[in-house]
Amino acid sequence: MYKLKFNEKVCASCRSADCLLKCQYMTFSGHQEAHGEMMKIMKCKDSRVLDDCVTCYACEEYCRRGNHPFFLISERREEKGMFTAPRPITKQWINMTAMQGKYLVGDVKDKALSCCYIPELGALGTGEIFKDVASAAVFGAEFMCPAVHSHFARMSVIKERLPIVIENFRKLGVKEVICLHDECYGTLTSIAEAYGMEVPFKPVYYMDFLLERMKQLKDKITPLGITVAYQRPCSNRLIPEKHTLVKKIFKLIGVKAPKRVYQDENALCCAEIIRAVSGYKLADDVRKRNIDDMLNAGAEYCVFNCPACQLTLSEKVSKRGLKPVHIIDLCKMAIGEKEREAAS
Amino acid sequence: MIDILTSLIDIVGEKGVSNAPEELWFYSRDPGVLAPHQPDYVVAPKSTEQVQKIVQLACREKIPVVPMGNGMSLAGLVIPLKGGIVLDMKRMNKILEVNAVARYAVVEGGTSQGVLKAYLQKNHPTLRHSLPDAPPTTTIAANVSLHGQGRLTHQYGFNSDMVTGLEVVLPTGEICRVGSPSIGPYWFSKGPTLPDLSGLFLGWLGCTGIITKVGIKLYPNKKFRDVELFVTDRAELVPNILYKLTHLEMLEDINVWFQPKPLVFAGNFHVSIFFTGDTEEEIEFKRKMIWDSLQEFMDSKDGGFVSLFQYMKDMLLEMPGRNIADFADVPKGGGFEYSGPIALIEHYPRYAAKVVELAEKYNLLYASAARLISGGHAMMFSISFAFNRNDPDMMKRVEKALDEAMIFALDMGGIPWKPNFKEQKLTMQRMEPNALRLLQMIKKNLDPQGIMNPGNWEVNA
Numbered sequence: 001m002y003k004l005k006f007n008e009k010v011c012a013s014c015r016s017a018d019c020l021l022k023c024q025y026m027t028f029s030g031h032q033e034a035h036g037e038m039m040k041i042m043k044c045k046d047s048r049v050l051d052d053c054v055t056c057y058a059c060e061e062y063c064r065r066g067n068h069p070f071f072l073i074s075e076r077r078e079e080k081g082m083f084t085a086p087r088p089i090t091k092q093w094i095n096m097t098a099m100q101g102k103y104l105v106g107d108v109k110d111k112a113l114s115c116c117y118i119p120e121l122g123a124l125g126t127g128e129i130f131k132d133v134a135s136a137a138v139f140g141a142e143f144m145c146p147a148v149h150s151h152f153a154r155m156s157v158i159k160e161r162l163p164i165v166i167e168n169f170r171k172l173g174v175k176e177v178i179c180l181h182d183e184c185y186g187t188l189t190s191i192a193e194a195y196g197m198e199v200p201f202k203p204v205y206y207m208d209f210l211l212e213r214m215k216q217l218k219d220k221i222t223p224l225g226i227t228v229a230y231q232r233p234c235s236n237r238l239i240p241e242k243h244t245l246v247k248k249i250f251k252l253i254g255v256k257a258p259k260r261v262y263q264d265e266n267a268l269c270c271a272e273i274i275r276a277v278s279g280y281k282l283a284d285d286v287r288k289r290n291i292d293d294m295l296n297a298g299a300e301y302c303v304f305n306c307p308a309c310q311l312t313l314s315e316k317v318s319k320r321g322l323k324p325v326h327i328i329d330l331c332k333m334a335i336g337e338k339e340r341e342a343a344s
Numbered sequence: 345m346i347d348i349l350t351s352l353i354d355i356v357g358e359k360g361v362s363n364a365p366e367e368l369w370f371y372s373r374d375p376g377v378l379a380p381h382q383p384d385y386v387v388a389p390k391s392t393e394q395v396q397k398i399v400q401l402a403c404r405e406k407i408p409v410v411p412m413g414n415g416m417s418l419a420g421l422v423i424p425l426k427g428g429i430v431l432d433m434k435r436m437n438k439i440l441e442v443n444a445v446a447r448y449a450v451v452e453g454g455t456s457q458g459v460l461k462a463y464l465q466k467n468h469p470t471l472r473h474s475l476p477d478a479p480p481t482t483t484i485a486a487n488v489s490l491h492g493q494g495r496l497t498h499q500y501g502f503n504s505d506m507v508t509g510l511e512v513v514l515p516t517g518e519i520c521r522v523g524s525p526s527i528g529p530y531w532f533s534k535g536p537t538l539p540d541l542s543g544l545f546l547g548w549l550g551c552t553g554i555i556t557k558v559g560i561k562l563y564p565n566k567k568f569r570d571v572e573l574f575v576t577d578r579a580e581l582v583p584n585i586l587y588k589l590t591h592l593e594m595l596e597d598i599n600v601w602f603q604p605k606p607l608v609f610a611g612n613f614h615v616s617i618f619f620t621g622d623t624e625e626e627i628e629f630k631r632k633m634i635w636d637s638l639q640e641f642m643d644s645k646d647g648g649f650v651s652l653f654q655y656m657k658d659m660l661l662e663m664p665g666r667n668i669a670d671f672a673d674v675p676k677g678g679g680f681e682y683s684g685p686i687a688l689i690e691h692y693p694r695y696a697a698k699v700v701e702l703a704e705k706y707n708l709l710y711a712s713a714a715r716l717i718s719g720g721h722a723m724m725f726s727i728s729f730a731f732n733r734n735d736p737d738m739m740k741r742v743e744k745a746l747d748e749a750m751i752f753a754l755d756m757g758g759i760p761w762k763p764n765f766k767e768q769k770l771t772m773q774r775m776e777p778n779a780l781r782l783l784q785m786i787k788k789n790l791d792p793q794g795i796m797n798p799g800n801w802e803v804n805a
Contacts, residue, residue: 086648
């Protein structure tokens with residue numbers, strides 16, 4: 001079984017305790033308390049963090065020293081038999097994402113276009129932007145990043161399934177896998193690395209691909225001239241170095257994203273997991289603050305990276321007057337492939 | 345000896361009668377597992393007067409008459425067990441009146457659920473009736489005559505409780521009105537404050553008369569409907585979960601279901617909680633009340649709310665739901681039948697265990713969906729099995745499993761819902777003797793020739 005590579009010395013000597021001090025859902029009196037709680041977790045002792053963490057992944061980004069505080073919290077929770085969300089919900093997610101031999105594989109050669117296990121991604125990975133890779137789409141639980149189970153503190157499921165997913169891609173003989181789901185890329189890089197799993201192909205982050213393609217299609221771009229707010233997904237905390245791509249893409253297609261309170265490191269979760277873990281009160285509060293902030297920044301559109309965030313928040317932002325749109329659709333709008341009114 | 349066919353043609357015209365083998369084949373069976381039995385004639389009347397004449401003819405000639413809505417009970421209730429005439433009521437499908445202020449509708453005895461729903465949507469969008477989760481072609485009269493349930497059963501009781509008056513052709517051929525329409529032009533009460541004679545016909549499965557008109561209560565159709573889905577993996581908690589929810593006294597409908605396939609549903613008991621409102625604020629308020637009522641189960645991690653994306657909500661909110669048809673086709677062959685006893689909610693865990701036990705014993709695919717009745721006084725607990733119609737052995741196993749399920753339900757003090765003729769006999773064997781005699785007295789007096797849907801509720805048998 002794969003083991004988490006967590007450097008205890010690095011954690012023990014940490015002078016910032018940013019992992020917990022920056023947390024937006026738990027408060028600590030200062031470094032001493034936050035650091036103390038992490039030490040308890042490290043030593044397999046009880047900690048209120050194990051009870052209260054809402055699994056937003058952000059501590060993976062807050063830790064600047066390359067450790068994996070969130071994975072450690074999740075490991076400890078599972079070791080102690082704890083559940084974040086109710087047990088039947090955890091069970092449902094494990095069942096829902098089980099591999100049952102029902103997958104789709106397109107015309108895959110050197111490259112595969114991973115649609116994870118999210119049907120909405122199939123429609124996004126089409127058109128001029130994806131014309132050379134759309135036919136190489138793969139979809140199904142057999143190709144799904146199992147990172148979602150960290151929300152439920154079931155790292156064992158990830159450790160069991162991720163090697164199979166990697167092997168399934170390897171069997172396709174691919175050199176590159178373009179990940180349309182932010183979390184897939186995070187899983188194949190951050191989680192696989194943290195557990196010492198070898199990935200025998202190159203994971204490509206879709207926004208890298210998107211930026212490159214939009215540069216190639218520059219002549220077709222009509223600047224959109226719109227103002228947006230970006231909903232950063234939890235999984236992006238696993239790959240913070242990729243977050244800058246959003247701004248580059250926005251710039252290329254003429255989109256303004258005014259500064260707002262809950263952006264970048266301070267981004268708020270879409271709160272669907274919070275709803276399952278903590279109930280509606282915190283989830284409603286997070287969503288209200290988030291959408292208020294988008295509107296205060298003057299946004300007309302709410303731009304999504306993760307389809308799950310989009311499914312969760314679309315109706316809510318729409319009711320407040322914001323148009324929900326995935327960043328890929330935004331790019332399709334910029335090259336005239338999609339009507340602005342079609343954003344949904 | 346008279347020519348029955350000619351006599352029937354005289355009553356309803358040539359196009360309304362058939363004894364062609366291909367037609368009799370269809371009218372000899374229903375989609376369940378019971379063996380078919382062929383009628384001698386199929387007749388489709390267009391008016392109460394035609395029904396009356398047919399019944400008078402049948403009574404004179406001692407020919408069995410089986411009134412039929414859409415024949416979708418699955419329990420063989422309109423299989424003509426002793427041949428005779430199947431009276432297909434579907435041509436009597438007019439909506440005769442909607443009193444929007446008093447909130448009731450009067451429809452002919454063959455009017456389908458779908459026709460009334462569509463009519464109300466178009467002409468009275470603020471009104472609705474209690475739509476059962478059956479195909480929209482099923483009829484309102486048949487549904488109330490077997491004590492059907494619908495989307496408003498949790499709030500207002502069985503659909504038969506919603507009847508506001510009946511017109512019936514008695515087995516001896518008289519036309520009789522029951523309730524307020526028996527003394528005036530209005531169809532607002534089936535019984536009170538008069539002696540409630542509707543009980544002579546509701547629940548009798550067409551054995552005491554043919555319903556030619558039915559008044560049915562309508563209810564406010566709110567602007568918004570929404571649903572939450574709560575899951576637990578502990579059957580023993582279900583009664584308490586339902587108790588907390590029914591205490592809210594503001595839900596449209598509550599269903600509890602479990603099934604092993606698809607895998608996403610395996611191992612959990614799902615509580616679909618439907619609620620309505622005229623504003624989004626009302627919906628949100630109710631949603632919070634629902635969540636708050638079940639907080640203790642979330643705190644203990646024993647239960648939680650499923651994240652429902654819009655497409656999932658759309659599926660759950662569909663009226664009537666189509667998922668039953670999907671379930672029927674899992675083993676391929678499209679067969680599906682269930683036993684649906686009316687039972688105490690506190691017995692839910694034992695019923696749930698029985699479903700799994702029977703499915704294992706008979707090697708069948710199961711599903712179960714319970715609907716709460718009247719704010720939680722009881723539930724309809726369905727023990728459902730899917731089967732391949734082209735697999736006689738599988739159909740036999742389903743029949744045995746359902747027989748066993750009904751014995752279990754009776755042992756548990758439950759009441760069979762839309763019982764087939766075998767289940768009726770089992771029920772009568774356990775009935776208190778004086779109640780059974782009363783049943784016999786009613787049947788004998790109303791149907792002295794024993795021509796109405798014979799084989800069903802036969803006390804003398």
